[in-house]
Amino acid sequence: MKLVSNPNGFCILCCCFLNSPLLAVSFAISCAVPGIALLTLGVNPLTGALGALNIVLYTCCYTPLKRISIVNTWVGAVVGAIPPVMGWTAATGSLDAGALLLGGILYSWQFPHFNALSWGLREDYSRGGYCMMSVTHPAMCRRVALRHCLALIGLSSLAPILDVTTWTFPIISLPINLYISYLGFRFYRDADRGSSRKLFFCSLWHLPLLLLLMLTCKKTWYEKDDKKESIS
Structure with a gap:
């Protein structure tokens, strides 16, 4: 008491x-x-x-x-990819190609975003006992970041093939995808804090802009229905 x-x-x-x-x-x-x-x-x-x-x-x-x-980084990327998939299933009630494409874009984007961020925090992660690529596998950290920057180009090109967007989307998104890929290459080549910071800050505006472009080029439901009727 x-x-x-x-x-x-x-x-x-x-x-x-x-x-x-x-x-x-x-x-x-x-x-x-x-x-x-x-x-x-x-x-x-x-x-x-x-x-x-x-x-x-x-x-x-x-x-x-x-x-x-x-492996935590890959698992964490899955965790970050699921919310937009949930948004798709909430709107459509189905887990189809569009949902997987959105999830794939979020999945790949997280590697340049997080790997670049973790590069400047290597000492802190090491002192805290966290097992991160930037600490234990620095070359892999940079290589994986670059690989997924390039994957964003491929995923954007898949959008019209999967009937999620028009063919305008991969064209108008190419400049920003090429730019983040260029910064990913710089990070891979230089392996310094300057290149990692540039890649990280680019990732902050790259994703919302990419999704905005995707939204402006989306296929409307009536367009898809008209296409099915013309085929039948």
Whole structure:
């Protein structure tokens, strides 16, 4: 009682409680359960299932792997790719080619984004005991970033083939995809903080601009229906 009656002691007691793993888990569950229920009942079961899958991937796979293996980066990229897929399934109720394309773009974009960011934080990751490509496999870190910069060009070219956008999209998105690929090559070649910073800051505006261009060139539903009718 003395601890509780003392204002300073009460603050210490509150801080200990707020920093407890039990409270963190309780708060997470109190957010996750109604969130998944809302997606399942208010949107559709497929979107709810994807939300539940992402929570499991993030908490049970991605987070523990940070101290075990560089595979955490690939798992984290999957976690980041699922939300736009959920948006697609929420709007269409199906997991089709367009959903996978959106997920693929987010998946590939995360490697130049995160690998460039982690390059400047190598010392911090090493001191913290985190197993990151930039610390344990620096050459792979740069190589993977460049590879996925180039993959964005290919994924953008797939959009009209999969009937998600018009053929205008891969053409008008080519300059920004080539630019981020150029910066990815500079990062791969120079392996310094300057090139990593340029690639990271480019990634911040590249993704929203790429998605905006994709939106402006999207195929409308009536165009797809007209195409099916003409084929039949």
